Amino acid sequence: MRVLSRAVGAVALAVAALSAAPAVGVIGGVPDGDAHPNVGMIVGLDTNPELNRVDYPVLVCTGTLVKPDVVLTAAHCVQENNGPYVGLKYVITFSTTVALDETLFPLKPLDGVAGTPVPSPAFDNSINYRHASQAEFNQESADDVGLLRLAAPVGLATATIVSAGELAPLANGPKRDILQVGYGDNRVGPPGQGGSYFMDGFRNRSVFPVKKLSSALLWGNANPNNANGYGLPSSGDSGSPFFVNERIAAVFSGGNNSNNVMGPRLDTGSARAFLAAQGVLN
Numbered sequence: 001m002r003v004l005s006r007a008v009g010a011v012a013l014a015v016a017a018l019s020a021a022p023a024v025g026v027i028g029g030v031p032d033g034d035a036h037p038n039v040g041m042i043v044g045l046d047t048n049p050e051l052n053r054v055d056y057p058v059l060v061c062t063g064t065l066v067k068p069d070v071v072l073t074a075a076h077c078v079q080e081n082n083g084p085y086v087g088l089k090y091v092i093t094f095s096t097t098v099a100l101d102e103t104l105f106p107l108k109p110l111d112g113v114a115g116t117p118v119p120s121p122a123f124d125n126s127i128n129y130r131h132a133s134q135a136e137f138n139q140e141s142a143d144d145v146g147l148l149r150l151a152a153p154v155g156l157a158t159a160t161i162v163s164a165g166e167l168a169p170l171a172n173g174p175k176r177d178i179l180q181v182g183y184g185d186n187r188v189g190p191p192g193q194g195g196s197y198f199m200d201g202f203r204n205r206s207v208f209p210v211k212k213l214s215s216a217l218l219w220g221n222a223n224p225n226n227a228n229g230y231g232l233p234s235s236g237d238s239g240s241p242f243f244v245n246e247r248i249a250a251v252f253s254g255g256n257n258s259n260n261v262m263g264p265r266l267d268t269g270s271a272r273a274f275l276a277a278q279g280v281l282n
């Protein structure tokens with residue numbers, strides 16, 4: 001990730017040989033299996049006759065079922081004008097493993113549930129596409145929360161969002177770990193040596209410590225080269241849950257090139273106000 005970078009879900013994946021060593025997506029992560037069945041892969045489908053595209057997958061993010069028919073994710077994953085794409089159709093699949101094509105990009109999920117995107121109206125992603133200050137980027141990130149309202153309820157247990165003010169003790173209390181679950185890129189190659197990045201289609205997880213808490217953002221120190229075995233959220237993990245005590249404390253929004261990752265706090269601020277207005281906290 002670059003400095004002041006948004007963890008965009010529209011991903012350009014490096015092609016890797018299918019015979020490469022087994023990988024576990026989320027850089028430095030491990031397979032999550034069925035531990036969090038309510039975490040799914042969101043795929044944005046583009047239709048563009050000029051490019052011979054019909055429901056062509058162009059965007060990947062992660063989301064979490066918080067109501068039987070509502071998925072929580074990042075606003076930049078579900079905004080109507082998402083980078084070069086306008087009017088994407090969205091589907092989500094909760095499969096542990098998602099089928100990939102020959103370029104290791106997710107196929108249209110056959111078991112996907114369609115959804116209507118609802119980004120926070122306060123989110124302005126234009127800041128991500130110009131040289132913004134850290135303060136501007138942080139403010140934008142505080143509003144980077146969105147929903148996908150599904151066409152039909154999903155018969156899975158829903159995840160729980162933290163209550164109002166629940167994260168405040170993390171500011172000065174004992175260090176706590178963040179558990180992050182997503183479908184994002186993985187790295188091929190030993191720790192510290194970079195290498196190619198690609199998506200393996202697995203739902204994976206990583207653990208890393210809380211670094212700091214601001215009034216609106218939760219920051220973690222996600223360093224996959226750390227001897228403690230931390231993971232690092234990457235492209236495709238946008239919108240993935242940051243669990244603290246198995247409750248969603250934030251959603252992954254972005255970070256910088258020092259392995260600092262962050263997301264809007266869901267216990268306070270504009271993100272919580274948006275969720276309350278949408279009836280998600282009831």
